Amino acid sequence: MSGFAAVLRKDLRLELRSGESTLALLALSMLVLVVLVFALDAARVRSLDAAAGALWVAMVFAGMLGANRALLAERDNSAIRGLLLSPLDPATLFAAKLAAALIFMAVAEVGAVILMVLFFNLDFDASLARLAPILALGAIGFSALATLLSAITGRTRGGDMLLPILAVPIFVPALIAGVKASAAALAGAPLASMGDWLKIMIAFDVLFVTAGYLLFEHVVGEDG
């Protein structure tokens, strides 16, 4: 799939060159966490539930920004038409955009986890290793959902505001599962004990990666 590699490499190259997306994502994650520290008054009390919740809030916001950016690159000079014209399969394009959004989100997540540990008085210990697969599952599902939806919202008048309105209710199950599993992981529970939550996240991921792959061709056209 040379098309997939070409598009992904192009997006990463564009991002490395300008760096504005990654910087914005990290800044946004940090600011969201700061707001939540004050809102939840987390400075005094060590609360794993608050930490897990704040982390996921930051991730959701960063994820939406990331997905938007991934498709924004194609707006200049109607570059998307160049892609649609080419032999590249729309489904492959989705996969490449998903991969790019995922990478952006992974970078933001690493930053957010570090900040979470610092702001919420946690430790850099083994519980973070258990957190990683949970965050990965969440990132995959959210990136798939947001990539699919931002192709839609990018071309409607609602634009930027419409994406969270559409994405958040749909993301709720993965959000619930993710926060619960994250809090449990931070408390030291083994991954085996969170089986049900993980199953929900996996089901969500499978649904949205598949749906995005199959349906992207319907949302990426330029028709009037």
Place this chain on the structure above:
Amino acid sequence: MSAPIVETHSLAKTYGLAPVLREVQLRVLAGAGAFIVGGNGAGKSTLLRILAGLEAPSAGHALVFGQDTRRLAARYRRRIGLMAHQSFLYPNLTARENLEFFAELYSLADARASANQWLGRVGLAEVADTRVFAFSRGMEQRLSAARAMLAEPALLLLDEPFASLDHDGAEIVAALIRGAVERGASVLATAHAIPEIDGVEFAVFEISRGRLEQRAHTEEVRRGGRIRSLLGR
């Protein structure tokens, strides 16, 4: 008689309530060249976009390589090159990077070599490693031509290819068109007026208020055949 490479049947397109194309009947044979002349807003760009498979017609249908343009498989899209008013280029990538990217998308054997070759052909070799946002409109247009042609498509769709080009640029693009025709490609280009391209005969159509009419004598054009064109030859 060879099969038509482009064929439309009662093609129509509306944007909202405004008819942009009406009852368009067009036939272009393989290896032929055709110019479609018309003013602004006449429907030229829309027609090319439909033929490239980027837009669906509102009524009627268009066939390219015998395939309905609404459902063009990848192997047919590979053989179409479109040069439009927008360049489809990434401003933050260099000229070379842009061409290499498209070369990879079109699965060309040696992307780097193809990119270099075409940069040379359009006279942009010296600025190969400059980012496209720094290009003038004419340079971007030339790079866009390279992008459209680098996969050596069997069907070239060119929307006002000489717009924004100075004399040198126009010569370069004319040479590219000639080269494409010589290797057997079909060319369908739009313009406000017919330019002179030595050694190539073109059929001429006129599009006005969405209606397409032939101006040249023959309905189908074979390369090298005798036609009466607007140049009065």
Place this chain on the structure above:
Amino acid sequence: MNNSAIRNWLGFSTLALMLAALFMVFDYVPPEAEQGIAQLIFYFHVPLAWVAFASFGLVAIAGIFYLWLGDRLWDDLGYAAAETGMVFCTLVIVTGSIWAKPIWGTWWTWDSRLTTTFILWLMYGGYLMLRASADDTPQTARFAAVLGVVAALDVPIVIASVRLWRTIHPAVLVTKQGGHGLEDPRMVATLLVSLAAFTALWAWLLWLRFKQLRTRSRMRALAVRIAFASAAASDGR
């Protein structure tokens, strides 16, 4: 059966079933021992919920057919189902709130079914906002179809996750779904009649709205044909 016949048949059925349901709820079914008269809302709340979820399913099915066949009819059906379903979904939430207040003293409880319904309500809202913020084109119809399909496919996952969420942290208040130990057959009968009544109401409203949208689509198609004809006519000049 022509259009006005269908409309009338649906309308009269709704009227008849509603009257029957109202009679059964207020005069026939015995009130539940614990909750008293407030429990009667159950006979409205539950059918409303079933219909709200079913309507969303229809939005998704219509969306699939639209993506597959491209006929504007399916898009109109999906849109009508979304608008109608939204009304019913809102009523589920309102009746749920009305029920919660006398029983538990709060206007809202995050029990699993109410929560899931609320998420559904948000999805409906998103769908309608997408429609409102985009022009009436085939592209928008495709967008709405895709949204409807993915949201509907998500609903089972929402149900599962919310249920799990509520069992891990059981509500302080006992779940109100006490109605699901429906011992008395009169309760079952009343519930079924009420369900039939609300389904008929839904079908009737859906039909009315669907026909409206069809008329609008046909008028638009006609306007396009007129535009073509007048362009052709002015060619001659």
